[in-house]
Amino acid sequence: MISIESMLTYIQKKWYFGSVQKMCPMRIAINTRFLIMNKLEGIGWFTYETLSRIVRSHPEHHFYFIFDRKPDPKFIFSTNVTPVILYPQARHPILWYLWFEFSVRRFLKRIKPDLFISTDGFLPLHSSIPSIGVIHDINFHHYAEGLPLLTRKYYNHFFTQFAHKASRIVTVSEYSKNDIAKSFNVSEDKIDVVYNGVNTKFKPVDEEEKVKVREVYSNGNPYFVFVGALNPRKNVARLLQAFDLFLEMSGMNYSLVIVGEKMFMTKDITNAYKSMKNKDTVSFTGRLQVDELRRVVGAATAMTFVPYFEGFGIPMLEAMNCDVPLIASDRTSMPEVAGDAAYYVDPFSVESIAQAMKLIAIDEKLRDGLVAKAQKRKLLFSWDITAEKFYDSINHVLTEIKKNA
Numbered sequence: 001m002i003s004i005e006s007m008l009t010y011i012q013k014k015w016y017f018g019s020v021q022k023m024c025p026m027r028i029a030i031n032t033r034f035l036i037m038n039k040l041e042g043i044g045w046f047t048y049e050t051l052s053r054i055v056r057s058h059p060e061h062h063f064y065f066i067f068d069r070k071p072d073p074k075f076i077f078s079t080n081v082t083p084v085i086l087y088p089q090a091r092h093p094i095l096w097y098l099w100f101e102f103s104v105r106r107f108l109k110r111i112k113p114d115l116f117i118s119t120d121g122f123l124p125l126h127s128s129i130p131s132i133g134v135i136h137d138i139n140f141h142h143y144a145e146g147l148p149l150l151t152r153k154y155y156n157h158f159f160t161q162f163a164h165k166a167s168r169i170v171t172v173s174e175y176s177k178n179d180i181a182k183s184f185n186v187s188e189d190k191i192d193v194v195y196n197g198v199n200t201k202f203k204p205v206d207e208e209e210k211v212k213v214r215e216v217y218s219n220g221n222p223y224f225v226f227v228g229a230l231n232p233r234k235n236v237a238r239l240l241q242a243f244d245l246f247l248e249m250s251g252m253n254y255s256l257v258i259v260g261e262k263m264f265m266t267k268d269i270t271n272a273y274k275s276m277k278n279k280d281t282v283s284f285t286g287r288l289q290v291d292e293l294r295r296v297v298g299a300a301t302a303m304t305f306v307p308y309f310e311g312f313g314i315p316m317l318e319a320m321n322c323d324v325p326l327i328a329s330d331r332t333s334m335p336e337v338a339g340d341a342a343y344y345v346d347p348f349s350v351e352s353i354a355q356a357m358k359l360i361a362i363d364e365k366l367r368d369g370l371v372a373k374a375q376k377r378k379l380l381f382s383w384d385i386t387a388e389k390f391y392d393s394i395n396h397v398l399t400e401i402k403k404n405a
Contacts, residue, residue, distance in 0.1 A: 026398055029064040029108060029129075031118040033090055033099075037072040038289065041229065042196075042314060043136060046172075046386075047119040049197060052077045053387035054394070064113060068099060093154040100124045114401055117394065123162045130397055133166040134194075135159070137176045137311025137333075139233055141183050146232035148264055160184045167400070170194050170393050172312040175333035192393040195337075197383030198317035201290050205298030205322065213299035217283050218255035224327075224357060225300035226256070227293070227315035231263040234307045235329070235347050237272035242353035243304075244276045250358050254281065256304075259296060261287040298322040302360045302367070305329065308347040313337055317381050320374035325367045327356045337381075341374035 030051065034044040055063050055078045063081045065071070068089045076083050086107060090099035105124040108116055113129060121135040140147055140155040147155070163169060163184040169191045171177050181188045205213070214220050224243065228234045236258065243256045273279055288296060297303065303319035306329045316338050319326045328334045328342035335344065343360065346352040360367060 024060070024402070026061045026114040026401075027064070027111070028061055028115045028117060028394070029066060029084075029111070029113040030116070031104070031120065031122065032065040032071070032075065033068045034120060035065075035067070035071060035075045036069075037074070039287075042312075043120050043134075045199075045314070046134070046136070046196060048075070049199075049383035050119075050387045050390045053384065054391050055081055057387070058391070064111065066104060066107065093150045096122060096154065101126060115394070115397055121159065121162055123165050125158075125161055125165055130167040130401055131165065132168050132170060132393060132397055133162050134170045135163065135176070135180055136172050137309070138179055138183055139309045139311070141179075143233050143309055146264075166190075167397050168192065168393055170390060172196050173333035173336055175336055176311045192389070192396075194386055194389045194393065195381055196312050196314050196317070197381050197386045198314060198321055198378070199290055199294075199383075202294050202297065202318045202321035205295060209295065210299040213295050217257050217285065217296060217299075218281075221253050221255045221281070222301045222361075223255035223257050223283075223299075224302055224304045225259065225297055225324075226304050226306075227259045227297065227318065228305070228307065229263045230258075230260050230266050230269060232268060233309045234260075237268040238347065238350050239304055239306055239353060240269070240272040240276060240282065241350045242306075242357065243282070244278055245350060245354035246357040246361075247278050247281065249354060250361060252361055254301075254357075254361065256282045257285060257296060257300065258282065259285045259288055259293060293318070294322065297324060300324050302327055302357075304353065304357065305334070306345060306347045306353055307334075308332075310334055316342070317378065320378040323371045323374070325360055325370040326374065327353070327360060339373075339377050341370060341377040343370060 032047055034047055040048055059080050064084050065081055066084050066086055068086060070085060071083050086103040088095050088098060090096050100122055101124055105127045108127050108129045116129045116131045119134045121133045123131050123133050144152045163186050171180060171191060171193060172195060174193055177191045177193050180186060180191060226239060230236055297318050302325040304327045305315055309332050311333055313334050316326055316328060320341060326338060326342040328338050328344055329347040330344035331347055343356050345356045
């Protein structure tokens with residue numbers, strides 16, 4: 001598990017020795033298809049926050065950003081970036097294959113970059129260009145039933161090949177590193193851990209603003225908040241059941257605000273919601289832009305983040321930075337990320353989640369203690385650190401290329 005001391009040592013070394021020594025100019029092509037204006041999710045935010053820093057910090061290199069649709073000009077971060085649009089739009093397993101194995105591969109063959117980077121882990125298997133794949137997690141390998149059939153088959157057939165094809169793999173937690181190495185039979189020495197960061201807009205919300213937010217989203221009641229895409233592994237169905245049980249056990253006037261866009265396989269969420277005795281206390285907001293999301297997270301009594309599988313869990317950092325207590329799942333990467341700054345529950349137990357809600361709601365000392373621990377824990381994570389460590393991986397591969405030239 002990451003420690004405050006180890007990360008602060010890393011930051012101190014970076015400060016003392018300066019950034020990684022700049023190399024001779026290289027040409028780097030990057031899959032940026034998840035940079036879509038107003039639709040950034042986990043992979044999109046990782047791509048945006050890291051590349052916006054890396055291309056500006058390394059003007060000696062030239063970067064080709066590969067899109068599958070016309071990009072917003074805001075995503076062309078610097079003059080050393082050339083945007084490239086390749087078709088067809090890669091939004092379906094068949095189109096993924098066509099895009100990477102034909103469009104991307106042919107483009108790479110034509111321009112002959114020194115390195116190809118894919119921030120979603122997909123790689124053109126028939127390209128000879130050295131590559132870095134960012135594999136955030138392999139939830140599909142463990143919970144494939146939560147995915148559409150063709151997507152499930154594509155992921156499980158190709159990602160093992162992507163992992164072996166990559167010159168180097170980047171992932172977002174030690175848990176994911178160990179999982180990828182074991183599941184795909186890849187050496188751990190080939191995998192670098194680069195923790196996610198958090199948007200700097202996430203800061204505490206004052207009491208006056210909290211009242212305004214509650215009037216809009218929870219009829220003036222205090223509330224718990226969940227943030228995440230609505231799919232089975234996010235465990236929203238059990239969260240709804242647990243919230244119903246919490247209201248029954250506590251008799252308190254609380255609401256539950258669920259922020260996130262429907263993805264797929266949401267029948268269990270629909271059924272759980274329909275079965276609730278207190279469904280009128282639940283608010284589904286859909287996707288929220290960062291400024292509004294910060295208000296909604298910041299006005300909550302606590303965040304209930306209880307997926308049963310997670311490669312990292314950026315919403316936990318958002319809660320920490322807003323001084324909002326965190327109830328989190330005790331599985332996969334979440335204890336690694338949140339450390340002692342969360343109250344942990346069994347995500348498969350409705351009773352465990354409900355009891356945690358009750359404790360958090362009634363125990364101010366517990367809430368304050370979690371916030372105090374989070375104020376220390378959050379110092380470990382920033383997009384500046386993420387970009388630095390991501391570039392360390394890039395530099396590692398570029399150095400090998402230069403050595404073998």
